Amino acid sequence: MQSDADGRLTPGGGTDALFWGSLFRDLDREGSFLQLQIRQIIVSAIENGRLPLGARMPSSRDLAAVLKVSRNTIVIAYEQLIDQNFLIARERTGYFVAGLPKHIGAAAREPGGATRDDGRWTSRFAHRPSTYRNIVKPLDWQAHPYPFIFGQFDPGLFPTNDWRESARAALSVPEINNWARDLIDGDDPALIEQLQLQVLPRRGIRARSDEIMITIGAQHALYLIAKLFITPTTRIGVEEPGYPDARNIFGLLTPNVVPLRVDSGGLVLGDEFENCSLVHVTASHQCPTAVVMPLARRHALLQAAQSHGIILIEDDYDGELMPEEGELPPLMSLDRGSSVLYVGSLSKALAPGLRLGYVVAPAPVIRELRALRRLMLRHPPLNNQRVAALFIGLGHYRSHLARVGSVLLERARILDRLLPQHLPHCTWSRGAGSTHYWVSCRPGTDTVKLAELARAQGVVIEPGDVFSIDEGSARHCFRLGFSSIRTERIEAGVERLGKVITQTG
Structure with a gap:
């Protein structure tokens, strides 16, 4: 130079x-x-x-x-x-x-202080969240030709033009005046209204505006609920296997995280359930087995919760994305005893990076959740809320779900045909409306190693061990999502996966 x-x-x-x-x-x-x-x-x-x-x-x-x-x-x-x-x-x-x-320039170029005593800091942490077992997806999953992973962004399905129109509308001067304010602990009333009018009714849920709160994704909602209700002596039930981040959140606040058995109908009732104060449940599509809880068990669950004073945290993480015959209404829509706190998300239907979720709960609960959220971050960004409100209000959300639902249903039908051909020694479950399969290989199979071998062939799957408190009990299982892989690549991807499974015995 x-x-x-x-x-x-x-x-x-x-x-x-x-x-x-x-x-x-x-x-x-x-x-x-x-x-x-x-x-x-x-x-x-x-x-x-x-x-x-x-x-x-x-x-x-x-x-x-x-x-x-x-x-x-x-x-x-x-x-x-x-x-x-x-x-x-x-x-x-x-x-x-x-x-x-x-x-400023000198400070930016300095990588750290005079010394870096990691041991000194480690000894002072109250918790070590970095050591918790979490779902790990490769950051470069889009670079792999066959990404069978759950809940990630599919560029081919994102409604780019409709979202751009909504974003442009949110940048008009009148709209900027609406969302540029600080609402302290409030939310965009337009988004709350659209949830009431167009989103929640699709799930059979009716709620007043003071019974809804926006969160930065469903996981933020789970954290706020846990912080509000859990003390060190609280017994909270989690499905086993179940959602690891919910288990980790609850484990930060109490040592009394109780595993509750799951079968082909989802969460199983029993003494362990009845001795809990709160229970996290994925009734619509059990995470990770993807089974649907039958209607009779849903009613029994609600009755048991009311009789024993148990709060049910219903995580409807995969709701309404793929309407399919056989889907059942969420617990919240059946609840007559105010036992359910409902957690939903717009991120799964649009893109995970959007980070917009919501809680539906009795007004006194929402009031306290708002006060707690204010201590953390006041409210989620109002510009994002207004774009989402316009997107829904302009009819784009409804048409987007119809398009995505059709594509995902086609992918599910292709996998229903291909899995018996290429994974003949495996079993799997997928309830109506679920966008993933829970696949069980032969006992003794290590799906962590299987996932590594499959990735070398361009196939990305999610090992099952992380979903279970007992790492060994689900180590022979893996989750096979289909919302992120292009339809035309499914057959070649399943064929490659089947060969890897065969080679590993």
Whole structure:
């Protein structure tokens, strides 16, 4: 990289071109918003010190030539960076880095303090959540051709144009005035209204506005409920096998996390159940076995909960995504004794990164949950809430569910046909409306190792050991989701998976 007499970077040399090419190596020229990408890369380089104070930038013509983009794209990016005081323009000289205050730049470049005593910190932690067993999905799952994982974003099914229209509408001046306020412990009334009118009725649930609260995903809802109700002496029941993050959340607050047996009809009632104060239950699609709790057992569960004063935390994590004959109404819609706290999510239907969930509960519970949520984060971002409200109110949510439901049902039918052919020595369960299968291999199979071997063949599955308190009891099982894999890739993926299972015995 060439320098002038003042040590500033100058364009034009071969090594200079190499530097700028390296700096912009992650630029996606096929992607959208090129000038936004260019601005982000320059700002990041200034903040991390690669472009120091006073560094001379290439001319717009030179940088456009190096990056093989339009000169206008570079001009617009430079003008925006000048407006933001990252660059300055000097007449007949060029563009230069305005830089950051020296103390800020120095602090940003320091990786840590004078010493890093990890042992000192470890001894002072009240809890070690990083040591808990969690569901782990490879971060690069989209790079694998056959991702049979549950609950992840499928770009081909996301309603991009409809969501963009809703987002644009939320950025009008009147809408900004609505969501830019701080509501303290409140939520966007428009989203609450749309949940009342269009989302909850699809699940047979009627609720007043003071019986609904928005959360940052369903897991946030579970944490708030646990924090409100659980003390160190509380006995809380969890399904075994069951959702590991719910088990971990409850375990933070009490040692009395009680495993409750699951069979082909879901949660089994009995003495252990009756001795609990709260019970977490996935009645619609048991996590992870995907079985549906029969209607008679749902009524029996509600009756037992009312008789013994048990609070049921109904986690309807997979509700309404794939309407299918045989689906049953959630417990909340059948509850006449105010025993159920209902947790739902918009994220599963749209995209996990949206992080919008909700709780439906009696008004006194919602009032306390709001006060507790205020202590944590006040309320979820109102701009996201308003976009979701507009998306639902414009009819996009209903049409999106119809489209997604049709695609997912087709995938389920393909898997129903293929699994007996390619996994003949396995058994599986999937209740109506569920978007995953719970597959059991031969006893002694280690699905953790199986998952590693399958990933080497481009197939991603989820080992079952993490779902059980006893790691060994579900180690021969795995979860096979189909919401994230493209329909045309299912057959080849199942065939490859079957060969891996056969080879591992």
